[in-house]
Amino acid sequence: MELVPLLLKILYAAIMLVVVLTIAGYSVLIERKVSAYQHGRIGPNRTTTPFIRPIPVIGPLLTRLGIIQLPADGLKFLFKEDFTPPYVNRPFFWAAPLIAFVPSLAVIAVIPFGQYTSPLTGEMIPLVLAPMDLGVIFVLAIGSLSVYGVVLAGWGSNSKYSFLGGIRSSAQMISYELSLGLSIFPVFLWMNAPGSDAGLSLSSVVEAQNTMWFLITCPLSAFLFLVGIFAETNRLPFDMAESETDLVGGFHTEYSSFKFGLFFVGEYGAMAVGSALFVLLFLGGWNFLPFLANPWPAGWIGSVLSVLWFLVKVVGMITFFVLIRWTLPRYRFDQVMKLGWTVLLPLAIANLIVNAAAVAIHDLW
Amino acid sequence: MAETKVLERKPLSLAERSNLPQIVSGLKTTVSHMFRKKVTLQYPEVRPTLPEGYRGVPTLVHDPHGREKCVSCQLCEFVCPPKAIRITPGEIDPEAETAHVEKAPKEFEIDMLRCIYCGLCEEVCPEEAIFLQDVYSMTGYSREEMVNNKEKLYELGGTLPDHHYKWDKKRAAEDAAKARGYAHS
Amino acid sequence: MDIFFILFALLTVVPAFLMVVTPNPVAGAVFLILSFIGMACLFVLLEAFFLAVLQILVYAGAIMVLFLFIIMLLDVREVEKLRPNTVTAAAAGVSLLLLVLGLIAVLAGDGLSGQLLSALPAVPDYPAADEPLGLAQKVKAYGYGLFTKYMLPFQLTGILLLIAMIGVIVLSKKRAAEEGAESAGADS
Numbered sequence: 001m002e003l004v005p006l007l008l009k010i011l012y013a014a015i016m017l018v019v020v021l022t023i024a025g026y027s028v029l030i031e032r033k034v035s036a037y038q039h040g041r042i043g044p045n046r047t048t049t050p051f052i053r054p055i056p057v058i059g060p061l062l063t064r065l066g067i068i069q070l071p072a073d074g075l076k077f078l079f080k081e082d083f084t085p086p087y088v089n090r091p092f093f094w095a096a097p098l099i100a101f102v103p104s105l106a107v108i109a110v111i112p113f114g115q116y117t118s119p120l121t122g123e124m125i126p127l128v129l130a131p132m133d134l135g136v137i138f139v140l141a142i143g144s145l146s147v148y149g150v151v152l153a154g155w156g157s158n159s160k161y162s163f164l165g166g167i168r169s170s171a172q173m174i175s176y177e178l179s180l181g182l183s184i185f186p187v188f189l190w191m192n193a194p195g196s197d198a199g200l201s202l203s204s205v206v207e208a209q210n211t212m213w214f215l216i217t218c219p220l221s222a223f224l225f226l227v228g229i230f231a232e233t234n235r236l237p238f239d240m241a242e243s244e245t246d247l248v249g250g251f252h253t254e255y256s257s258f259k260f261g262l263f264f265v266g267e268y269g270a271m272a273v274g275s276a277l278f279v280l281l282f283l284g285g286w287n288f289l290p291f292l293a294n295p296w297p298a299g300w301i302g303s304v305l306s307v308l309w310f311l312v313k314v315v316g317m318i319t320f321f322v323l324i325r326w327t328l329p330r331y332r333f334d335q336v337m338k339l340g341w342t343v344l345l346p347l348a349i350a351n352l353i354v355n356a357a358a359v360a361i362h363d364l365w
Numbered sequence: 366m367a368e369t370k371v372l373e374r375k376p377l378s379l380a381e382r383s384n385l386p387q388i389v390s391g392l393k394t395t396v397s398h399m400f401r402k403k404v405t406l407q408y409p410e411v412r413p414t415l416p417e418g419y420r421g422v423p424t425l426v427h428d429p430h431g432r433e434k435c436v437s438c439q440l441c442e443f444v445c446p447p448k449a450i451r452i453t454p455g456e457i458d459p460e461a462e463t464a465h466v467e468k469a470p471k472e473f474e475i476d477m478l479r480c481i482y483c484g485l486c487e488e489v490c491p492e493e494a495i496f497l498q499d500v501y502s503m504t505g506y507s508r509e510e511m512v513n514n515k516e517k518l519y520e521l522g523g524t525l526p527d528h529h530y531k532w533d534k535k536r537a538a539e540d541a542a543k544a545r546g547y548a549h550s
Numbered sequence: 551m552d553i554f555f556i557l558f559a560l561l562t563v564v565p566a567f568l569m570v571v572t573p574n575p576v577a578g579a580v581f582l583i584l585s586f587i588g589m590a591c592l593f594v595l596l597e598a599f600f601l602a603v604l605q606i607l608v609y610a611g612a613i614m615v616l617f618l619f620i621i622m623l624l625d626v627r628e629v630e631k632l633r634p635n636t637v638t639a640a641a642a643g644v645s646l647l648l649l650v651l652g653l654i655a656v657l658a659g660d661g662l663s664g665q666l667l668s669a670l671p672a673v674p675d676y677p678a679a680d681e682p683l684g685l686a687q688k689v690k691a692y693g694y695g696l697f698t699k700y701m702l703p704f705q706l707t708g709i710l711l712l713i714a715m716i717g718v719i720v721l722s723k724k725r726a727a728e729e730g731a732e733s734a735g736a737d738s
Binding site for chain 3: 092132133134137138140141142144145147148151152154155163166167170171173174177
């Protein structure tokens with residue numbers, strides 16, 4: 001492989017990583033601000049630095065929005081005492097945060113985030129780090145590995161609460177992965193219906209939603225996928241692994257400082273990636289609105305606009321995640337299991353069968 | 366034995382079991398709260414209005430003539446449940462205008478790490494000299510800092526605007542009695 | 551590519567070996583996951599991306615989570631104390647011997663070639679395989695091969711799973727029956 005393209009790839013990957021980590025970090029701010037507003041509070045509005053405070057109008061505004069809160073929190077995590085309890089299983093205890101952190105970031109390689117329409121040929125190229133035929137299955141596969149971080153953290157911590165968190169998390173992951181996977185199939189059935197061969201890549205999903213979003217054509221799939229994403233990212237109301245009211249901190253009870261920070265960022269990274277996936281699969285990706293042609297002009301202005309529009313949708317989804325978290329109480333563990341196996345899984349299978357039949361009938365027509 | 370009433374529990378409807386209408390109505394509530402007026406008080410800048418009779422940090426007060434009201438009778442020291450008050454009694458200079466009051470505290474210390482804000486000192490004070498006022502935020506970096514001495518207590522307390530001037534009346538009465546020939550014991 | 555092959559082969563074989571020798575079941579499960587990931591990487595080197603992703607999705611992602619879930623419910627300290635008894639060891643040795651002999655027989659002789667299996671259409675014989683395959687067709691070809699040329703191994707694997715399932719049922723039933731007998735004995 002030549003050196004220059006390789007270095008460019010690495011540079012792109014680094015930029016993407018920084019962007020996604022920033023989004024993950026600022027979704028913490030979104031969480032704090034939105035939850036505060038839901039409670040009738042104001043949220044973080046004081047953290048500031050000497051460089052920002054004196055700027056006339058923008059300084060106080062940024063301070064009020066809490067923009068500086070993220071670096072402040074990050075530094076706090078870095079400089080706290082990193083304590084390893086004496087009774088833990090060290091290799092697992094140290095590996096777990098990394099295992100939780102890496103998969104949620106590895107999937108960003110295949111997530112497309114915009115389009116570039118060549119002004120000369122009119123050809124549309126999706127912007128993505130690694131264009132991959134198998135995008136969706138790759139995301140599911142790598143995403144399914146992130147549960148090991150939680151499970152091993154729970155087991156390696158050698159404490160009851162962590163252990164229960166890990167156990168619950170693994171049981172939940174097994175239960176919800178099935179309906180999550182099955183819920184996506186109808187989308188790809190319609191895309192790959194006889195006569196069309198769009199493959200399994202995420203950018204082709206977006207192309208297929210040029211005029212009509214899958215949220216409208218496959219609402220049940222969208223709903224099941226949304227529930228599955230909530231469960232897979234351990235967000236309330238499926239917050240079994242953490243469950244701070246009955247398990248102290250769940251799997252991360254024994255973690256402190258930077259290792260806890262990794263879990264924390266990994267969780268929000270998973271949420272950002274989950275939101276991006278939902279947007280790509282059901283909300284038309286960077287397509288403008290259903291029933292409307294894309295207004296993005298050719299050339300780089302169009303690609304910037306499409307990326308921005310995609311980001312707007314993703315941030316909207318993250319806000320939705322947050323709204324749900326601060327609205328619903330946590331399900332009890334047996335309720336989670338019952339919901340997963342007796343409601344969502346049969347629904348997902350029925351949804352798949354109905355859609356497959358619909359595709360067949362559509363073909364006969 | 367009390368009669369127990371057994372309530373029929375209606376089975377949940379399908380809509381209720383699906384949780385979805387409940388989620389929507391919950392979202393309606395929380396989202397509507399986002400656009401209401403915020404209840405947060407920007408604390409150090411904006412202070413809450415305290416109700417009448419609030420029991421804050423105990424303080425000592427002067428009367429409007431600037432006389433310290435405490436006569437170091439030590440009732441508060443005796444009544445204080447956590448023993449937070451320590452008074453060193455002292456005499457008033459016989460040449461002073463208020464010499465007939467006889468006693469005043471030489472030192473008056475309240476240990477705010479011990480004080481439980483019960484207000485018994487205020488209750489028991491015959492001179493209305495000690496008051497729990499509206500200061501509620503006592504902070505310090507050391508134990509010594511958290512002990513309020515007499516100077517600090519008067520600074521926090523200020524002047525109580527009452528006008529009955531018990532001791533002035535007493536002296537006036539004494540003077541009047543002296544003028545009529547009765548000697549005060 | 552050789553470097554990658556050696557790297558991934560080591561990633562597959564070394565954890566597999568460690569999985570066998572480690573006394574700690576959770577560590578064993580983690581080594582098995584590592585081995586699966588190494589195998590997926592080998593599939594990637596063979597440009598069998600679909601298989602690689604499936605390997606991770608099904609084995610590393612789903613089945614091993616189930617394994618870990620079960621293992622974590624066991625008392626690990628009890629399990630670590632367990633030592634295989636002589637009958638089990640002898641049975642394992644004999645099975646290993648048989649397996650090695652079978653492999654030698656297949657590899658040294660002409661094996662299964664010329665048999666019915668290879669007479670069936672293989673993957674590349676998939677209709678319209680001459681032009682470069684699109685992904686959907688690749689997957690289709692994969693399924694075609696699985697259900698024609700490799701039907702027998704596929705079914706055998708299924709039977710293997712069935713054996714495991716029946717074994718589990720038998721084991722758990724036996725214990726339940728014993729407990730029932732014990733409680734019945736206590737009652738009488």
